[in-house]
Amino acid sequence: MTKNIMIVGVGGQGTLLTSRILGGIMVEGGYQVKLSEVHGMAQRGGSVVTFVRYGEDVAEPIVEEGQADILIAFERLEALRYAHFLKPDGVIVANDQRIDPMPVVMGAAQYPENILEDLAKEHRIYQVDAQKKALELGNSRVFNIIVLGLAAKHMNFTKEQWLDVIAKTVPPKTVEINQKAFLIGYEG
Amino acid sequence: MSEVKIMLGNEAIARGAYEAGVKVSAAYPGTPSTEISENIVKYKEDIYAEWSPNEKVAAEVAIGASISGVRAMCSMKHVGVNVASDPLYTASYAGVNGGLVLVAADDPGLYSSQNEQDTRCVARAAQVPVLEPSDSQEAKEFTKYAFELSEKYDTPVIVRTTTRLSHSQGPVALEERMEIEDKPYEKNPAKYVMMPGNAKGRHVYVESRMKKLAEDGCDMAVNRAEYRDTSIGFVASGIAYQYVREACPDASVLKLGLVHPLPRKLIEEFASKVDRLIIFEELEPVYEEQIRSWGIACEGKELFTLQGEYSANMLREAVLKEKLEIREAAQVPNRPPILCPGCPHRSTFWILNKLKLHAAGDIGCYTLGAVPPLNVIETTICMGASISTLHGMEKAKGKDYIKNWVAVIGDSTFMHTGVNSLMNMVYNQGTGTVLILDNSTTGMTGHQDHAATGKTLQGDTVPAISIYHLCKSMGIEHVTEVNAFDVDTLERTIKEEVARDAVSVIIVTAPCALLKGQSFPNKCVAVPEKCKKCGACLKPGCPALTKQEDGTVKIDVSMCNGCGLCTQLCKFGAIEVRDAKEV
Numbered sequence: 001m002t003k004n005i006m007i008v009g010v011g012g013q014g015t016l017l018t019s020r021i022l023g024g025i026m027v028e029g030g031y032q033v034k035l036s037e038v039h040g041m042a043q044r045g046g047s048v049v050t051f052v053r054y055g056e057d058v059a060e061p062i063v064e065e066g067q068a069d070i071l072i073a074f075e076r077l078e079a080l081r082y083a084h085f086l087k088p089d090g091v092i093v094a095n096d097q098r099i100d101p102m103p104v105v106m107g108a109a110q111y112p113e114n115i116l117e118d119l120a121k122e123h124r125i126y127q128v129d130a131q132k133k134a135l136e137l138g139n140s141r142v143f144n145i146i147v148l149g150l151a152a153k154h155m156n157f158t159k160e161q162w163l164d165v166i167a168k169t170v171p172p173k174t175v176e177i178n179q180k181a182f183l184i185g186y187e188g
Numbered sequence: 189m190s191e192v193k194i195m196l197g198n199e200a201i202a203r204g205a206y207e208a209g210v211k212v213s214a215a216y217p218g219t220p221s222t223e224i225s226e227n228i229v230k231y232k233e234d235i236y237a238e239w240s241p242n243e244k245v246a247a248e249v250a251i252g253a254s255i256s257g258v259r260a261m262c263s264m265k266h267v268g269v270n271v272a273s274d275p276l277y278t279a280s281y282a283g284v285n286g287g288l289v290l291v292a293a294d295d296p297g298l299y300s301s302q303n304e305q306d307t308r309c310v311a312r313a314a315q316v317p318v319l320e321p322s323d324s325q326e327a328k329e330f331t332k333y334a335f336e337l338s339e340k341y342d343t344p345v346i347v348r349t350t351t352r353l354s355h356s357q358g359p360v361a362l363e364e365r366m367e368i369e370d371k372p373y374e375k376n377p378a379k380y381v382m383m384p385g386n387a388k389g390r391h392v393y394v395e396s397r398m399k400k401l402a403e404d405g406c407d408m409a410v411n412r413a414e415y416r417d418t419s420i421g422f423v424a425s426g427i428a429y430q431y432v433r434e435a436c437p438d439a440s441v442l443k444l445g446l447v448h449p450l451p452r453k454l455i456e457e458f459a460s461k462v463d464r465l466i467i468f469e470e471l472e473p474v475y476e477e478q479i480r481s482w483g484i485a486c487e488g489k490e491l492f493t494l495q496g497e498y499s500a501n502m503l504r505e506a507v508l509k510e511k512l513e514i515r516e517a518a519q520v521p522n523r524p525p526i527l528c529p530g531c532p533h534r535s536t537f538w539i540l541n542k543l544k545l546h547a548a549g550d551i552g553c554y555t556l557g558a559v560p561p562l563n564v565i566e567t568t569i570c571m572g573a574s575i576s577t578l579h580g581m582e583k584a585k586g587k588d589y590i591k592n593w594v595a596v597i598g599d600s601t602f603m604h605t606g607v608n609s610l611m612n613m614v615y616n617q618g619t620g621t622v623l624i625l626d627n628s629t630t631g632m633t634g635h636q637d638h639a640a641t642g643k644t645l646q647g648d649t650v651p652a653i654s655i656y657h658l659c660k661s662m663g664i665e666h667v668t669e670v671n672a673f674d675v676d677t678l679e680r681t682i683k684e685e686v687a688r689d690a691v692s693v694i695i696v697t698a699p700c701a702l703l704k705g706q707s708f709p710n711k712c713v714a715v716p717e718k719c720k721k722c723g724a725c726l727k728p729g730c731p732a733l734t735k736q737e738d739g740t741v742k743i744d745v746s747m748c749n750g751c752g753l754c755t756q757l758c759k760f761g762a763i764e765v766r767d768a769k770e771v
Contacts, residue, residue: 010523011525012528024194027359032359033194033357033358034323034356034357034358035356035357035358036355036356037356037357038299039219039220039222039299039355043525043634044527044528044553044632045523045527046523046524046526059430059434059500060427060431060434060499060500061323061357061427061430062352062356062499064499065512065514066512066513066515077520077521080518080520081517081518081520084514100734101521101523102523102524102560102561102731103524103560104521105561105726105733105735106560106561106729108560109521109522131746135746140745141746
């Protein structure tokens with residue numbers, strides 16, 4: 001059975017690194033894995049989505065509407081934008097952060113209120129203020145790995161496997177801080 | 189057992205080139221092709237790899253290397269193939285010595301492009317064979333096979349990929365690099381000097397070559413008829429094949445690997461064995477039209493769109509007639525891409541907007557000067573077109589007409605083809621004002637070097653070509669360099685140069701905010717007590733700034749890099765630049 005994970009956020013938030021760690025752990029777990037990423041213009045502050053699929057025999061590299069098992073959202077509005085990709089019993093793992101898109105900044109659109117509360121009415125949702133926790137850790141950029149740690153609770157891999165894959169994937173100088181960030185989400 | 193690695197499609201193409209024994213690779217960056225060269229350079233002990241100024245030059249470098257007797261490759265995005273099409277069409281006639289492969293990356297869905305053209309159409313016109321892989325493993329294998337075909341059939345070969353394949357990752361089994369002996373070069377003007385008398389003879393060869401490939405293609409392993417339930421048979425290639433396998437795992441599929449020329453006999457045989465023949469191809473009906481022309485009944489574009497990417501759901505709905513239970517997407521505000529916090533382009537567009545100037549634009553991050561709140565760029569066609577379209581406007585409507593117009597182009601795009609347009613403006617007595625936004629890199633594609641940065645793809649430090657002196661050498665008297673964050677000087681300079689009855693160039697300099705190796709010692713900090721809630725700082729659209737409910741401005745510390753543009757725009761001293769350590 002193929003499992004479908006989506007990582008959504010705002011260009012520059014580190015969806016690519018997160019999906020590569022996910023891809024790495026699936027390979028370690030002996031699964032066939034396909035990932036699909038977004039490069040180029042959308043990476044400049046636009047809405048970005050990355051797909052990770054794993055199982056015994058994976059054909060297409062994308063997750064389509066109504067098929068995601070886990071939606072990892074680095075930003076609230078993006079969680080809402082892609083929620084219809086979830087299966088009825090799909091899980092949302094969300095970073096409780098708000099980044100105003102340009103139409104909202106300019107007053108041409110409203111940022112929806114109570115997004116995560118509303119999503120919780122239809123889906124199981126796990127959330128974390130990863131930005132705050134990352135700042136407490138001393139590096140605001142590793143918030144994505146904190147969110148990944150929270151999502152990892154819902155997958156069948158050991159803590160050691162995760163820490164090992166993180167060490168293999170992130171730049172050598174940042175291994176320690178990323179592992180610490182992961183554990184905040186995983187054990188917190 | 190060989191090592192298996194998860195690889196991006198583009199990374200696998202690079203690996204294929206390495207294993208095929210390629211010695212020379214040339215490219216100009218362009219999404220979705222850029223990572224091919226970025227990965228090839230990892231094999232720089234064995235492969236010479238360069239960023240060329242544009243795709244035409246890259247193709248010619250590869251052609252030269254091939255003629256000399258080594259395996260050579262060039263890679264580019266689909267619109268780059270247009271730039272390279274001049275050498276491509278004739279290299280098709282001349283053929284090769286060492287294997288010659290052009291990788292073309294199409295962009296169905298326009299993730300980062302100005303059009304959705306289909307390289308298969310170009311290849312048909314140029315009479316060049318095309319291989320199309322459908323996953324990372326095939327991306328590697330087909331790249332290797334392309335070199336084999338190139339040498340066997342004396343032809344350049346195109347490996348066609350698409351964004352979804354290039355930017356998807358999947359497992360790839362690694363193999364050793366092949367030991368390919370350099371071929372001797374032998375003088376052969378009848379083959380390599382494409383003057384009319386010689387080209388005439390080569391055209392005859394080209395026709396026979398394509399005929400032979402169409403026949404031989406029926407027995408090539410890359411073209412594969414997979415018979416399962418024969419009530420429906422699909423013809424598909426590339427990523428579309430994966431959607432077929434996902435949605436209709438029991439259906440028969442003729443999976444094409446050599447997609448030009450088409451293996452006619454194989455297709456005819458497949459068509460005769462299935463009840464319903466469906467052609468599932470993204471973009472143009474290239475297979476469908478050919479197959480129909482052979483008198484074979486099939487379905488295709490009446491079921492599926494000519495635009496954008498395909499999906500498995502598309503097949504579930506159009507072919508399986510499944511009623512998909514998909515909830516409606518929430519109505520939420522769009523999140524279009526924007527210039528980054530601290531982007532050096534922002535000040536230029538803010539000034540142009542303030543001065544109510546119009547801009548003929550070009551291809552790069554700065555194309556985002558076309559969208560709110562900057563709204564300055566009014567035309568974007570292709571690489572280098574900003575300067576020449578402005579010149580065309582002047583010649584159509586007179587020099588006074590363009591007194592409130594400028595051309596805006598980046599440094600990498602200027603070196604690509606903008607320089608030709610500027611030569612034309614000078615030569616043909618234009619009077620346009622050209623803003624070269626020099627952020628010391630090719631920004632949009634993720635920071636690649638070019639001839640004016642002083643670094644090569646292989647990491648060598650070289651003399652940077654001076655854009656200033658290049659412009660001066662054309663005889664342009666008024667060339668000014670201004671720092672992008674010196675807002676007052678920049679505004680004054682733009683006003684002066686736009687008014688001038690002569691070609692003038694303003695080089696607006698400051699490195700891309702995302703370029704590595706920079707330190708940002710400062711942060712901008714709002715002082716709410718001094719804020720008059722006028723909103724002046726918000727006008728350039730920096731994403732680090734947001735208006736709070738009480739009307740004052742908040743600056744996101746994690747996003748701000750202290751560029752100081754907002755500080756300069758605040759007349760009330762309500763935004764201070766402070767040492768980042770104290771914020």
